[in-house]
Amino acid sequence: MNIESIMNELTIEEKASLCSGADFWHTKTIERMDIDPIMVSDGPHGLRKNVDLADNPNQAIEAVCFPAACASACSFDRGLLEELGKAIGKECQTEKLAVILGPGCNIKRSPLCGRNFEYFSEDPYLAGQLAAAHIKGVQSQGVGACIKHFAANNQETRRFSVSAEVSERALREIYLAPFEAVIKESKPWTVMCSYNRINGVHSSQNKWLLTDVLRDEWGFEGLVMSDWGAVDDRVEGIRAGLDLEMPSSMGKNDRLIVEAVERGELSVDELDRCTRRVLELIARAQEGARPDMVWDKKKDHELAARIASECIVLLKNEGDVLPLDKNKKIAFIGLFAKEPRYQGGGSSHINSKYIDSALDCSSDYVKVTYAQGYVTDSDRTDEALLSEAVENAKAADVAVIFAGLPDAFESEGFDRRHMKMPECQLRLIDEIAAVNKNTVVVLHNGAPIEMPFNDKVSGIVEAYLCGDGTGKAVCDVLFGKQNPCGKLAETFPKKLSDNPSYLNFPGFGDKVSYSEGIFVGYRYYEAKDIEPLYPFGYGLSYTTFEYSDLRLSHSELDESKTLSVEVTVTNTGKYDGKEIVELYVSDRESSVARPVKELKGFEKVFLKAGESKKVVFRLDSRAFAYYEPAIEDWFIEYGAYDILVGASSADIRLKDTVYVNSGKRLPVHFDLNSNLGDIRQLPEGARMLADLFSSTDATGGHDDDDENMKRVSEMMTNELPLRAVVSFSADPRFTREYMKSMIDKLNETLGEE
Ligand code: BGC
DSSP: OOHHHHHHHOOHHHHHHHTBOSSSSBOOOBGGGTBOOOBEEEOSSSOBOBSOTTTOTTOBOEEOOOOOHHHHGGGOOHHHHHHHHHHHHHHHHHTTOSEEEOOBOOOOOSTTOTTGGGSOOSOHHHHHHHHHHHHHHHHTTTOEEEEEEETTOOOOTTTTTOEEEOOHHHIIIIISHHHHHHHHHHOOSEEEEOSSEETTEEGGGOHIIIIIIIIIITOOOSEEEEOTTOOSOHHHHHHHTOOBBSSOOTTHHHHHHHHHHHTTSSOHHHHHHHHHHHHHHHHHHHHHOOTTOOOOHHHHHHHHHHHHHTTOEEEEEGGGOOSOOTTSOEEEESHHHHSOOOSOSSTTOOEESOOOOHHHHHTTTOOOEEEOOOOSSOSOOOHHHHHHHHHHHHHOSEEEEEEEOOGGGSBTTBOOSOOOOOHHHHHHHHHHHHHOSSEEEEEEOSSOOOOTTTTTOSEEEEOOSOOTTHHHHHHHHHTTSSOOOOOOSSOBOSSGGGSTTGGGSSOBTTEEEOTTTTOOTHHHHHHHTOOOSBOTTOOBOSSOEEEEEEEESOSEEETTOOEEEEEEEEEOSSSOEEEEEEEEEEESSOSSOOOSOEEEEEEEEEEOTTOEEEEEEEEOGGGGOEEETTTTEEEOOSEEEEEEEEEETTEEEEEEEEEEEOSOOOOOOOOTTSBHHHHHHSHHHHHHHHHHHTTOOTTOSOOTTSHHHHHHHHHHHTTOBHHHHHHHOOOTTOOHHHHHHHHHHHHHHHHTO
16 A cells, blocks of 8 residues: 555545544545555454444454453463453454454543453553553554553543543553553554543543654554544544544544635644554555454363463462362352353443353362352342252352342443442352351452452452353362462452542542542552552462562662562462562652552462572663653652562562662752752752851751751751741841842752752
8 A cells, every 4th residue: 555645646535534434343445546444343352343233233243252351450461461462363353353442451540430340450550561461462463452541531420521630640650651551562553542531621632642642752653543432523633633533423524624624724734644544554454464364262262261260369268268179069159150240341242152151160070059049130139049049058068159240230331339249149148158157259340349248258259250261260260270370450448438539439520530649549548558358469379479589680770770670489388370479669758749659560470389480570760750740751769769579569578678869850949938948958958058057046046066956946947938037037147138149049059960
C-alpha cells in the first residue's frame, strides 16, 4: 500500500470518511482506491467476533474464554500473560481480525467499579507490566492490540459524561502510569480513548492526553480510536489526535469534519494526520496477515485451563484442609460447582465452545456428592435447596462450597452499590460451616467482596472469573495437582467504608473527585494503618518459602545507574511450587506526601521442594521518583530509600537501604513571605540565616551555646515569615529593604546552581 500516493488522491470527503467506522466493527472501504476494510473486535480475554450484525448484533462466534484480567493479574507472571496474548493473537489471525480491543489497564480505584474484572490491579506498576506482556504476545502474531480505556475510566456510573477531577500528580503516578509503561514497552498498534472526561475535558477531544502526553512525551506512533460512542465534538477530536471514531456515525460526523475544513476551522494537515494513521493501520494489518493460520479451540481451551490454574489464589488453609484427601468423603455444594461463573458481562463476554465445571472435572480425582444449595441472581434462600445442602455437608468429611457473585451483581455498564455476596449464599456458608468443620469456600467474583464467613471456614480459594477452563483449574488446585501460586493483585478491605474512594465514589452529578490523590489501594491502607481482610500481593501455597541474602549492587546511586537487587528464595516445604517475590521501594523521608511503599518489581520463581534460587531485580531511576508538578516531570529527592523484599505487601522479609542522589534540586524562590523553616532547609539558606542572626536575639533571645535551646528556638521560629522578623526585631538593620536584598542574594545563589 503506497500511503503517500493514496493521500495525494483522496478527496476531503474520502479522508473524513476514513476517520470513522463503516459499521460496528469495520473501517471503511474506498473501492476506487482499492482500500479494503479491516475488522476489529472485543477482547480482551478471548474473541467476541460478531458474525451477523444484521440478524443479531450480539451473536458471536464460538471461542475460548481465557481468565479475565482480575484473575490473570494474580499470576504476577509476565511470561504467562504473553502466552495468553499469543494464543489470542493466533485466534485473531485465523478469524481475520486486525485488532483485538484490549487489554484494559485502568486502575481499580474502588472495589465497586462494575468493570474491575476486566482490569488488572490497583497498582500501576503491576497493571502496566502485565498489560504490556499481554500486548507483546498478541502483536507477536502480526495483529494489533488496543490498550484501553485511556484514561481515568474507573467507574461505570455516568461513564459517558462523568468528569474525573484528579490532580496531575495522581494522574501521572497512578492512572496514566500503566498506559505509559505499555506504550513504551510494548508499542501497541492502537489506543482506545475512554468515555469519561478528565478535569472537564472529554478524553475523545483531549489534546493534552491524546497528543501532548501520549505522542509527544511517550512516543506513541499508532492509532487512537474512540471507545464506542465516546465522541462528543468530532472536529475537536481530530484536532486533539483522535484518529478513528468507532463505531460509524452514519456519516454525520464525517460531514462535520468536511464542513470544518471548508470553513477553514480545521486544517487539511490536521485531517491528513488522522487519515494517514488509519491507512497505516490498514497497511500494517495487511502486512501482518497470515491467511493460512488455523486455531485449535480444544487446545486453546486446555491452555486457558492451565493459565487459570496459575492464577488461583489460596487465601486461607487452616489445618491444611487443602489439598483434599481423596480418601475422604467430599461434598461439592453450590450451583457454581456445576455452572461456574467464569466471565463478566458486557463487551468482553465470550461465547465459549467448551466450559469445564468443577463438578465434571472432580471425576478425574474422586466421586463427590453434589447439592445445588442456592439459586443465582437473587438474595432469596430456597429452603429446600439449603437443607439438602446441609444434609450433604453433614454426611461429608469436607464440604467445598462454590460461591461468589452472580452475573446480576456485577457487569460492565453499572457499578455495584455494596461489597456483599448474595444473602442466600452467606446463609448457606454459615449453616454448612456450623455442621462441618472442614468447610472450604471457592469464590467466583470479579472484585473484592466482604467475607463475614472468613473466621468460620477452614479454607478459602479465590478463583475470580478464571475463564472457561475454571472447573479443571479449580479441581487441580483443590486436589493438589497444581500447587496454588497466585497472589492478590488488589487489597480486600474488611468493609467498603475502609476504601479510600468511599466518600467520593461514584461522585456527585457529573463530577467525581479523586480527592484521595495518589493514595489508592494499599498505598492508602498502609498510610492510614488500616488492616485489610487480605492485603495486596497476598497468597498462600501448599509449601513454604524462605528469603535470605538480600544484596544491593550499590549503596549509593545516581540517576544514570541501575540498582540490581538479588535475593535467595528457598522452598522449605514438602511440595514443589512457585513463589511470587515482591520488591517495594520506600522513601524514608520525603518533603512531599508519599506512600509508605510502592511495588517496583516482582518475579515468579519455580522451586522444587528443598531447592534454592537467586532472584534478580533491576531498578532504574523511575523506581525512586515521584511526579513533581512544579517542574512537570519526575523527580527524585536526595536521600535514603529502603528496598523491601517480601511475600506480600504485609509480609516483608528482608530490607536494605540505598542512598539516591539524582544531582537535581527543585527550583526554589524565596520572598519576604517565605518562612524561616523553609529557608533553613537548604544549606545556603541556613547559612544566610545564621549570618543574619549571629549578632541578634531575633530568633528568640536564647543562649545559642545551649544546643537544646537552640533547637527549640529554631522550631519556634520556623513558622515565622521573614517579613515578621522585620516587625519583631529591635535590630535597626532589619528593614524590609535589607531583608529583600538578603533574599534576592539567596535566590541568585540558588539559581546559579
Ligand atoms: C466498551 C469497550 C468495547 C467497545 C466495543 C464499549 O462499550 O467500553 O471496552 O471495546 O464497547 O464493544
